[in-house]
Amino acid sequence: MNPPGAKAPLDATRQLGPSTITMISLVTYPPTANIAILTRRFNPEQGSEQFDPESGSCSIEYYNACKDPYRVSANKFPVPWPWINGKHSKASEAIHEQLYDCIKKILSDHNISASAAVYKKASRNTPEDAVDVLLIRTRSVDTTSWKAAATEIYKIIGPAATAAQIDMRVEIRNDEMIYGDVSVDLIKDDATIDAITKIQPSILGAVMELCPGKWTSIAYHNRGLPFYKCETRATAIIFVKPGSIHAWAELEEKIIRTIISAAFPEEINISVEILPGRIISHTQQQPSSKTRDSGRALSYHCVDYLPMVPSNGSSIAPSNCTEAGGTLGAVVSYRAPGKEEVKKCFLTSYDVIASGDPAGKQINDACGRGRLMFKSISTTQPNMMLERQGDLGGLS
Template sequence: MEEIIVTSWMMYFDSETGASSIELYNASKDQYRVAPFMRIPLPWPFSHGMASEKGKEMENIFRPTVNEILENFNIAPSSIRATKMWKRGIINTAKDTVVVPTDDKDTTRWTLAADEIRHAILPWATEVNLEFRVELRNECLMYKDVSTALSYDEDIRNIVSKIQAPMLARVEDLIAGAWRSVTFDGRQPFGVPHGVPVSNTPTVMILVSIGARNLWESVEEQLCRVVEDIIPSGMSISLEILPSNFVC
């Protein structure tokens, strides 16, 4: 088990430099989605569909076991289900996934529970040749923002026009070779009706290469400084750095 954990972590993190993949950096900011053995949950945006026959069998066989594990960790599930999940538009990433939604806000024991769930299922899954994932999530609190049209507020658009050139220059300076695009979008949680102003946040969207490694917290801080130096007091413009397969 220790070898699995180390291997999983090395997929996303360089212990010598402290650099992480962009996927790990974003996953670390969302405490309301958890996967086992220090893996990261399938990054948002994702698609989902009906589980395979083996996936359904896994759900039926292990629902009592999963319930018992969750009870031991004082986690109250809304449901326990197997579903097929894949990265939006990349169907070859599809795997059956044991998904445990919960309304709980205390996530301190989620990773341990996810570890035990995967450990319980793995021998059976290996025997029937089923690759699978495990995920615990709070569907109300997890990150699931989508892009929409930027606000038509004239003040916002004037400020955006002032941010564009210095932002592009700073992006090129900090992550030359890694960045793919810089856009200005409205961002809001998935499911919120378009045009609800309180939920539509003007956002600088920076897409970088899939798997790109860097000291992303430092990069984000420096890019946010570009915005902060230009916007007037009382105005809020966010910034996100996401992998370039992000289509949402």
């Protein structure tokens, strides 16, 4: 249902470079504001055991798989993006070579012109689930027969893989059309930042209320394909624990309604994504020999990406503060008038660190906006407010 005076949502397909947004919810508020919220359409498979049509519940991985029409898997769903590659087994390569002619014929019968190769792939969030995949690449945009072709191919590959005591999947995809967005950079447009500042508390509140215990972080980035000078879109990203089950489509709709309510009457153009992602430390990871990238951080956010020594622009706060934060300014050498001692200090706003010395609050409030040297205020980086909210982006 639309707010009074609003136009009905526009359901359409819009081409943005190789990446396709398959649903645009466009609501226009008179007299001056336009709110355009872009999401990818969720299209679950009919009769799938991985989706409960009554509750709308499914795993976050299945939810995103059903938003990408240009990736089709015969068994289960395609390995979730972003993925990592490793060295495939000799057994899977032998199966591919043995059944090459049969695979080629099946593709020909379905009028699919393609090439095929075997890869070991795993979601970056779950490297322990690496699996050999017969990846069939095509430039066709007609996906009508992809599922049937992949299923036929798996019917001959599956028994061979079982006999070889390996797990193997079959996937057909169009590399130029699949979803492959990444966070390209931070949002720098002042109008967009102002709008996000206004909607951010409402989105956080909605996620905490509707998805407790499942979400891990919320971020606001420009996202697009990982190409030079790619077209990007301001995006609100809600990361949730890998494997989480929820009515994600319903949650996404409620977040969209929250944005519309919170943004009125501001103008905002923003995409919404709900993706699997977690915050972990390298010390929590168990290196896997299954993947070539096992030594790298295998999640969307990793605390160890933060520098050991905070730099100019880092997000900081007193270690006893969980409700606010600020920014570390320039590091300077400071010498008080009439003194010889030179101390190395950093610049920041008084209100950023004031709560770190509660005992001296009265005198600090009176004198702390100049050359006052606090006796000892312990700071943390990232600040606890951002860590509590799961936003390690350092924007404050």
